[in-house]
Amino acid sequence: MATNSLPREEMPGPPLLEDFDDESQARALVEDYLDHLAANLIGRVASEDRARLKDEAAFHLERLTAHYASQGRPQRAAAEMAIQQYGDPSQIADQITLSLYEGGRASRLFKFFGRANVTAFAIVGFAQFVYVLLLQLRVFAPSGAAYDLPLDPGDMRVLLPWPLPLPQHPLDFFVLYVYPILAPFLIGWLAGRWIPVRPARAVTGAMLVAIIYSFVVGVSVLPQTAGLLLAIFQLAFWLPISAAMAEASLAMNLRRKLRRSYGERHVA
Amino acid sequence: MLGAVVQLCHFGVQYVLISRISTGKLRMAEDKGLQKSTATTLVLVVLLDGARHGYDIAREVERRSENRLMFSHGTLYPVLYALEKSGDLESCWEQPIGERKRRVYALTDSGRREAEKAIAEWREFSTAMSKVIGANGHEQPA
Structure with a gap:
């Protein structure tokens, strides 16, 4: 049956996070966090610096997730704890912008x-x-x-x-x-x-x-x-x-x- | 004459206000983030032993403090960038085979000097505080 002939209430919606396996859910959470971090930096930090910050945060979160997973937690729970440990993305973005704006050998x-x-x-x-x-x-x-x-x-x-x-x-x-x-x-x-x-x-x-x-x-x-x-x-x-x-x-x-x-x- | 005195007093008030504004407004630490001056010292001291990436620096701080210093890891990176911008750190990408790339930070010569200066200042401060606390009779029993 063609999809466009289904009534609206039976149309397939977007997949939920819970539809994926544990590892994919963890990956999705981290990617979402990194997107939020990068979004807060658009227009305030050069794109090369933004890419670098995102790569560094990705590595750090990967290590943190692995650390919490090694304690016996499921991947998704480990990713959530890692994100919480890393900090609020808008606050971190503000601090990074400030450090690049204020840093250096200023007067x-x-x-x-x-x-x-x-x-x-x-x-x-x-x-x-x-x-x-x-x-x-x-x-x-x-x-x-x-x-x-x-x-x-x-x-x-x-x-x-x-x-x-x-x-x-x-x-x-x-x-x-x-x-x-x-x-x-x-x-x-x-x-x-x-x-x-x-x-x-x-x-x-x-x-x-x-x-x-x-x-x-x-x-x-x-x-x-x-x-x-x-x-x-x-x-x-x-x-x-x-x-x-x-x-x-x-x-x-x-x-x-x-x-x-x-x-x-x-x-x- | 009165106008001149008033203006001098005004400049004094302005100076105090500006000092309060500067210490209150641009502090980078919020909630569980690190205080800027504390974080700078911690990063410089940890890197004295050799180059590390950000995650390693954060874990080393927690390990050495026996988990007494727990903080938002993301607040470490603004400190690293500020130190790099001021010339105390240098960094480069490393990508071991089969692993994600990571940014490794190392002290420059000026960073090494800053680290030693920071250690000396903290030791002096710590000694002074111990003496004050000890003088009030609040020493821990042996």
Whole structure:
């Protein structure tokens, strides 16, 4: 009888693991584990390094399985114990990525603080510096004296056509609205591209330092209310947005690398 | 003047926070994984006796510690890669006939120096701890 004439409920489904012998089940479990390990490394580690890691893990798991099997356990149970002893694949993949990212003869700064933290602090620190500078310009030059531009509004409109907001809106518009709203997105996007593991955590740490900096510097060089509001705004908006954007940027970056890696290997 | 004092205090706070962040965020050990500095020392010391592959290193650590140090074996490989990247280890593939290929690690000259330095530091630390514990009258009876 042709398969496609069977009713749906009688269609043969995919074979279950239990349909195979003990040794095949053990092999299938180990292969599945290795696939999970490699999958967590795609886009974060070069394909040659990924193949090496997989081969090393395969050998190690084979030896561990043999060790537990020599204690009288069935092959499948031995493989399960070996996998458990080896560790969680996503955690190991994170650690491997970190060790390749952080390892080597790094500078003292990287060694002490960690490369991810230094990178996040550099990104956040620069955005913070620009923001505090803009705020000081706004507060201490309210008449706009610091913003004198070489062109009159008519000439500027020729260079910057509608719907760009200049020159109708003064630069205060950028200081108060555009920059502080866009900055956390930019911070998160850069962090996700430059930090391969848990960028949200690195960005959160750097942002907490920046918030304290904002509060202290804000109340000392800005009007007190402005300094406090700046710190609160960064806590309530910059911190969650930059952390979320960092993880989203990392995911998009990995996906892009995966597509590019697949495309390079399968070009006709 | 007050602003300058406040800014100096702020930099001090920043330094402390950064130190806490660096020690808290990038520690590689989680759950049953090895602490990074401990694992580095263990790997360097075990490899002093000769080249080994990863499984052999893990089993040797467990054997020498009489199964007191039990850990996730996979957490050993990030340490090996970091040491290789820093030049303390070198590795190559070996494939005995009829067996799966394995990656064997060996100490370089700088790795050997690091191993000896790590052993000296641990011995000093261990002696200091024994003295402190002994000074509190908590010595084990003979």
